[in-house]
Amino acid sequence: MKYILLSPPVALCLFLALTYGIYKLGGALAAPGEEHPGKHLPYACGEDLLPPEAQLAYHAFFHLALLFGLLHLAALVLSTLPPAFTSNYVALAYLVGVGISVFVLTKGEL
Amino acid sequence: MLERIVQWARRKSPWVLHYNTGGCNGCDIEILDLLTPRYDVERLGILKEASPRHADVLLCTGPVTRQSRDRLRRIYEQIPAPKWVVAVGSCSCSGGVFHDGYDVLGGVDQVLPVDIYVPGCPCRPEAIIEGLVQLLGRIE
Numbered sequence: 001m002k003y004i005l006l007s008p009p010v011a012l013c014l015f016l017a018l019t020y021g022i023y024k025l026g027g028a029l030a031a032p033g034e035e036h037p038g039k040h041l042p043y044a045c046g047e048d049l050l051p052p053e054a055q056l057a058y059h060a061f062f063h064l065a066l067l068f069g070l071l072h073l074a075a076l077v078l079s080t081l082p083p084a085f086t087s088n089y090v091a092l093a094y095l096v097g098v099g100i101s102v103f104v105l106t107k108g109e110l
Numbered sequence: 111m112l113e114r115i116v117q118w119a120r121r122k123s124p125w126v127l128h129y130n131t132g133g134c135n136g137c138d139i140e141i142l143d144l145l146t147p148r149y150d151v152e153r154l155g156i157l158k159e160a161s162p163r164h165a166d167v168l169l170c171t172g173p174v175t176r177q178s179r180d181r182l183r184r185i186y187e188q189i190p191a192p193k194w195v196v197a198v199g200s201c202s203c204s205g206g207v208f209h210d211g212y213d214v215l216g217g218v219d220q221v222l223p224v225d226i227y228v229p230g231c232p233c234r235p236e237a238i239i240e241g242l243v244q245l246l247g248r249i250e
Contacts, residue, residue: 029116036187043161043188046129046181 063106074098120166120192121249123155124242127165127189131182131218132208133172136232137199141169143235156242162188167245170218173201173208179221186222194245197224198238200231207231 004010033039042049078091130138144151145158159165162185174182186195197218200206205216218224225248228241 029112031191033191038184039187041184041188043163043185046178046184 066105067102070098070102117250121155121246123157124166124194124246124249125157125159125164126167126169126196126242127159127162127185128169128171129182129185131170131172131178131202132175132214133199133201133206137171137202137230140232140235140238141171141198144238149235149239151239151242154239154242154246162186163190165189166193167242168193168195168222169198170195170202170222170224171198173205173211174215174218174221175211176213176215179215182218182221194225194249195222196226196228196241196245198228198241199233200229203227203229 005014074095078094081090128138128141141158143149144156162168166189168186168189170182186193195218197203201208201217203217203219205211205214208214209216215221226241226245228237230237
């Protein structure tokens with residue numbers, strides 16, 4: 001019984017039910033509110049929240065992160081190749097494929 | 111039974127939001143005095159909050175100016191029900207010395223329903239505590 005209750009799907013369902021019960025109990029206890037135009041706006045001392053003056057751009061970082069991600073993936077795949085495929089040509093072909101994939105992903109075309 | 115528990119909890123923890131609608135800051139300093147060990151308003155469960163969504167009571171100081179009218183109304187709307195408004199200081203009660211100003215609408219009751227008026231220029235911390243205690247009685 002203990003193992004059933006502690007298994008993730010059952011525990012998730014139990015806690016979802018518990019959370020829903022707390023949510024409904026809180027809603028039953030809360031006073032009925034009124035809808036107003038500014039009720040759901042972010043609090044900024046009653047003022048309108050201005051958009052940020054500058055938007056940070058992460059495009060350059062994306063290319064770098066993609067390169068490192070694919071390099072890590074390639075290293076993982078090549079280091080865990082089965083013994084029958086330990087030829088250098090297989091590794092080289094795979095790296096060429098990864099390189100072409102990076103080029104397509106970053107430039108969008110061949 | 112459940113309703114009585116909720117009322118008891120509200121009475122024991124009226125969290126307040128302080129908003130200056132355009133005064134001279136004299137009453138604001140007196141409100142800050144409430145938090146000092148000398149007056150220690152937290153012994154009554156009264157806690158000063160930074161967001162209207164956590165507050166039950168709106169503590170207003172200063173006269174309502176045309177510029178702060180909409181802000182005051184929006185802050186009041188953002189406080190969840192049930193909510194109460196306390197006008198602290200002569201300016202907040204009636205406009206005070208600013209009542210004839212070209213940009214002054216008057217007291218807080220020109221914009222919001224006020225539950226408790228605490229007059230004084232500036233009002234003493236004891237007077238604010240007395241007003242809040244009266245409000246606690248009204249919550250009951």
